[in-house]
Amino acid sequence: MAELKQVEIARLAGVSQATVSRVLKGDPQVNDTMRQRVLAVVRELGYVPDARAQSLRSQRTRLLGLVVHRASEALAGDPFFSALIASIVEQAGRHDYHLCVDTARTARSQRAIYEELLRTRRVDGLILVESETHDKRIERLSCEGFPFVLIGRYEPIDAVCSVDNDNIGAAFMATDYLIRSGRKRIAYIGGPAGLTVTRDRLQGYKTALESHGVGYDPHRVAFAEFNERSAASAMAELLYLTPPPDAVVGMDDLIALSAMREAKRQGRRIPEDIAFIGFNDSPLCHYVEPRLTSITVDIPALARRATEMLIMLIEGHEPQPKRQIVPARLVKRESA
């Protein structure tokens, strides 16, 4: 069982090892008689080639790396990532690639991912999720010509391949919808200020306000970390305003829900007093009272495009366009 290499197959089939390799690679330059003879032995013994040897010889591991850039704690509770991972695994599988997942905790991150996965040639390419607005790593990657795709946005370098959901458009859509529903004082609660998502959605929010001639009031904008407390206290602060906001665009379902929870706790009626809209349309939205209106991110599409771009890069093709936007959709429920 341990002695199952091409050499053994070759011996048993009475051919050379090279022929076995050729048969398995589907090389047309091999006679049908030989082919059948080899395949019979291969099937009988259940031989499967050694991926390690193939990787070394072909200089390809057929392994994609997914690096999640948030701290593990944040990743832990978020169904977004399991959905993303599932979709990427599925898509990669179609092209006969596997997926290696890594997380970038702050300390280890700098070296861990870049050094460990790429320089060691452990993976053929990387999908990076949620990078900060200014990330030195990305420039290094880009300079060294290593295949990688961003999920999320990175402005400074045009040549960087990226896939993103239409955050600007989505926040515009959410804000526009609220305005058309008659809301006058719409607030925005973002995530950590360094993230591109936070900024993009803020921009969509602003643009929507402007397009309706509604003034943008910086007091109605707050930022929160990815945890319940932080979002709740951001909401609490917004409620101090006089008059208080009558609608909130949350950068995330969890943020929107935490905010909504805080508003309810303070006795506000939803959606009568304040309306809420979140992002991601996570399962959460269905279960809360009132159910949360949210912007759906088409995760499978995101995963599909990112994976396909990456594989193109790996295999030497130039994906066009380099920046792809996946449209978002508003899912109306009772909270707005």
Add this chain to the structure above:
Amino acid sequence: MAELKQVEIARLAGVSQATVSRVLKGDPQVNDTMRQRVLAVVRELGYVPDARAQSLRSQRTRLLGLVVHRASEALAGDPFFSALIASIVEQAGRHDYHLCVDTARTARSQRAIYEELLRTRRVDGLILVESETHDKRIERLSCEGFPFVLIGRYEPIDAVCSVDNDNIGAAFMATDYLIRSGRKRIAYIGGPAGLTVTRDRLQGYKTALESHGVGYDPHRVAFAEFNERSAASAMAELLYLTPPPDAVVGMDDLIALSAMREAKRQGRRIPEDIAFIGFNDSPLCHYVEPRLTSITVDIPALARRATEMLIMLIEGHEPQPKRQIVPARLVKRESA
């Protein structure tokens, strides 16, 4: 940059390639002068060894495989998996291992995981999540002596390493708590009947009933798929009973929440008319109304033990005991 192999380092440092390897592996049999000379060049050029070559030569990929056995759709929304993945990645990283994630969709599954990951030697070992009660794959794995650890339970074979949260104990705890709170007609909604989790939790439920001398009534037991509709209709059926149940143990937060939602829809008051308890203590529990009492699964502990057992197996040590149980904890909230 592409020409960065030990041979180049050796040439530049004026030593042999074997010496470079020895220095990098920390071999004590190498003079300090040489060592410094080599390290200087390594540092200057930022050389990192090629993992593919190392894998082939050492017969180790330093890659663990995680195979999630549910269909992708179910995985998609479930925060349990992102938490699990994050914890395993973190733990594996401590031992200098990486993680390769694969999902077992029904069709492809049989071959995909077994063949692709193991036989090809792509990974050094596997962590399998949520296998069915009778899984031929596991027997094959076990026979071939491949290192693998189960998260979940597998009865037929004693020698199989597994980590599980204390499902029987947890369901006992939930049921016991309900009985002590004065509930008389407690129902159980399980997941798919083939899963070990479903059966284990059912057993804990039964045992708790018996220990209080409460009769077990099979009409109060229902099974659902991992989706909202299925759980809701299971709940609907239970509500046809006369008298209807006054408490429900759901095998999963999502199942419990869907059931709770259905009960609310039918005008039952919670917890006055019916109490609910779920499993996993997912973020969902905090946001619903009333908040869901749930059994916490200590996911990091699960991940830590599974990863450590697997690495022991890979490195030739025999983990003891082979079956580890992670205790669960009841998180009391308003729903029960």
Add this chain to the structure above:
DNA sequence: GCTCCTTCAGAATACGATTTCTATTATAGC
């Protein structure tokens, strides 16, 4: 019948590290 292709399979090499084997030098012991 001879040369020239074409077809196809085996031999040999390469991928980049690890490790065993071997050779050199220096040191110790007598």
Add this chain to the structure above:
DNA sequence: GCTATAATAGAAATCGTATTCTGAAGGAGC
């Protein structure tokens, strides 16, 4: 001063597959 023994570094083999190089056999064309 000579041999025995470390200590250490280089040479060479190895891991299992892919691929290039080489050669043999067979057919086509004259």
